[in-house]
Amino acid sequence: MICADFHVHTDFSGDSDTPMKDMIERAIDIGLTQICITDHMDHLYPEQYHMNFTFDVKEYFHQIEEMSEYYKDRIKIYKGIELGLVPKLAGWYQELVSKYSFDFVIGSSHIVDDLDPYYREYWEEKEEEEGYRGYFQTILDNMDAYDDFDTYGHIDYIVRYGPCKNQNYSYKKYADILDKILLAIIHKKKALEVNTSGYKYGLEQSHPHRDIIKRYKELGGKYITIGSDAHKPEHLAYDFRKISDILVSLGFEYYTIFEHRNPKLIKF
Ligand code: HSO
Ligand code: ZN
Ligand code: ZN
Numbered sequence: 001m002i003c004a005d006f007h008v009h010t011d012f013s014g015d016s017d018t019p020m021k022d023m024i025e026r027a028i029d030i031g032l033t034q035i036c037i038t039d040h041m042d043h044l045y046p047e048q049y050h051m052n053f054t055f056d057v058k059e060y061f062h063q064i065e066e067m068s069e070y071y072k073d074r075i076k077i078y079k080g081i082e083l084g085l086v087p088k089l090a091g092w093y094q095e096l097v098s099k100y101s102f103d104f105v106i107g108s109s110h111i112v113d114d115l116d117p118y119y120r121e122y123w124e125e126k127e128e129e130e131g132y133r134g135y136f137q138t139i140l141d142n143m144d145a146y147d148d149f150d151t152y153g154h155i156d157y158i159v160r161y162g163p164c165k166n167q168n169y170s171y172k173k174y175a176d177i178l179d180k181i182l183l184a185i186i187h188k189k190k191a192l193e194v195n196t197s198g199y200k201y202g203l204e205q206s207h208p209h210r211d212i213i214k215r216y217k218e219l220g221g222k223y224i225t226i227g228s229d230a231h232k233p234e235h236l237a238y239d240f241r242k243i244s245d246i247l248v249s250l251g252f253e254y255y256t257i258f259e260h261r262n263p264k265l266i267k268f
């Protein structure tokens, strides 16, 4: 059983309109004992998309603290954030993270060469493989530039936006660059995020794919954080039973949560 969801969005994120209260009540209803709110902070997200992926962190902390107090006998609530990393913004993110007492920081890649692969434009005049490799390369570049995160988010979620999704995708095809990513995560003593949102997208895989989680273990990876990436209450802890079976079958005995930026191992 997994009783903690460590990747959750609320209406502090530009792409969610779920009040924090609704997310937390759903978490309690489905039996979670711990939840980490990780709203989007994508500083200087490209203007052309007319989205605001930033929020007031002071107000965010205030709201999480209020909820923590109100629900303290029912659920433990952690203060997280999902950073939309870009190498040139490493200093800005570093300052933000050192200014506030987060429990947990997800480093994510959402932008490649000033484009969001969520939109079609990124895929124009590009083979799918080039698009996927470009995304994987940003993960390496972000980890070169920036160190102050706890887990790297959804490392292959790019496959949900490609022309043929994950039909032509496998660990083997991208093993060269995926191994570099996994080794960087391990050398930096960070965690690998296992994000179950792929199942919700009908991809029949988590992010990353099972074969990549398997490879992470072979290479010596130990820390795994687990999150649904829910933007709506009904997606909280999505397919957690399925992913716990997979992780246990791969030989993982523990998953990891973070409190005050320190890892805590929890038995499945
Ligand atoms: N960063 C989002 C993807 C997105 N881009 C939504 C624009 N809108 C992943 O949660
Ligand atoms: Zn989002
Ligand atoms: Zn993300």
Ligand code: ZN
Binding pocket: 007, 009, 082, 229
């Ligand atoms: Zn997210």
